[in-house]
Amino acid sequence: xxxxxxxxxxxxxxxxxxxxxxxxxxxxxxxxxxxxxxxxxxxxxxxxxxxxxxxxxxxxxxxxxxxxxxxxxxxxxxxxxxxxxxxxxxxxxxxxxxxxxxxxxxxxxxxxxxxxxxxxxxxxxxxxxxxxxxxxxxxxxxxxxxxxxxxxxxxxxxxxxxxxxxxxxxxxxxxxxxxxxxxxxxxxxxxxxxxxxxx
Ligand SMILES: Cc1cc2nc3c(=O)[nH]c(=O)nc-3n(C[C@H](O)[C@H](O)[C@H](O)COP(=O)(O)OP(=O)(O)OC[C@H]3O[C@@H](n4cnc5c(N)ncnc54)[C@H](O)[C@@H]3O)c2cc1C
Numbered sequence: 001x002x003x004x005x006x007x008x009x010x011x012x013x014x015x016x017x018x019x020x021x022x023x024x025x026x027x028x029x030x031x032x033x034x035x036x037x038x039x040x041x042x043x044x045x046x047x048x049x050x051x052x053x054x055x056x057x058x059x060x061x062x063x064x065x066x067x068x069x070x071x072x073x074x075x076x077x078x079x080x081x082x083x084x085x086x087x088x089x090x091x092x093x094x095x096x097x098x099x100x101x102x103x104x105x106x107x108x109x110x111x112x113x114x115x116x117x118x119x120x121x122x123x124x125x126x127x128x129x130x131x132x133x134x135x136x137x138x139x140x141x142x143x144x145x146x147x148x149x150x151x152x153x154x155x156x157x158x159x160x161x162x163x164x165x166x167x168x169x170x171x172x173x174x175x176x177x178x179x180x181x182x183x184x185x186x187x188x189x190x191x192x193x194x195x196x197x198x199x
Contacts, residue, residue: 005071012068016075019048020083028080035198037162039120042086045076046117051090055099059107060115089159090114093123094166097183106185110165122159122166122188127152134169135178141170148184161198163188 005013023044031038045051053069055061069087077084095114098106113119130136139152150170159166165187173180188194 020079059111094121119164122163
């Protein structure tokens with residue numbers, strides 16, 4: 001079996017290496033000192049197609065797969081582990097999940113905006129008392145008329161303080177245990193009652 005990267009994959013890798021060297025490395029020390037986040041950089045990464053791997057072309061995908069996503073993320077992570085996170089927050093967490101489990105309307109509405117960086121994504125699973133043990137989560141969602149009312153607290157949610165649309169997991173049927181969890185698409189800035197804070 002040949003484990004060599006193809007010439008195209010090597011090009012992708014080199015593009016990410018140059019991006020990380022030129023656009024992240026010179027600034028990262030200062031940014032980390034000041035806890036600074038750059039939305040412009042997320043969009044720059046999106047413009048280079050970094051978040052379109054594994055996504056169908058009709059939803060903004062770039063024709064590349066998960067291996068290419070790993071090659072890109074690896075080069076960025078070498079320079080800054082923090083700046084590897086947008087691959088999870090735009091592509092792997094929200095976009096690939098909605099592509100696999102969402103309906104057609106959700107796919108068309110949300111995926112292209114995560115891929116393009118127009119929406120800053122997130123996924124909210126972890127809670128103060130449940131990490132690896134996801135089934136131990138306490139957040140509940142109940143249908144009230146035609147609205148879902150969600151009650152609970154999440155923690156460690158990357159991008160929570162700057163996120164737009166993303167995914168939030170809650171119990172809708174606790175008796176069904178892990179099969180009774182539902183993934184909600186929510187907007188952190190526009191949903192009444194949501195509060196977020198950077199920690
Ligand atoms: C930088 C950062 C960003 C994050 N971003 C997000 C995010 O965007 N969204 C989100 O939902 N969460 C996020 N998390 C949370 C992350 O997913 C959790 O930290 C993770 O699920 C582990 O949970 P925990 O920290 O509660 O550890 P625990 O689940 O308490 O685990 C503690 C230790 O016990 C071990 N352990 C746990 N269960 C078992 C078992 N059954 N058998 C043997 N060993 C076990 C673990 O391997 C670990 O070493 C983030 C965390 C960090 C550090």
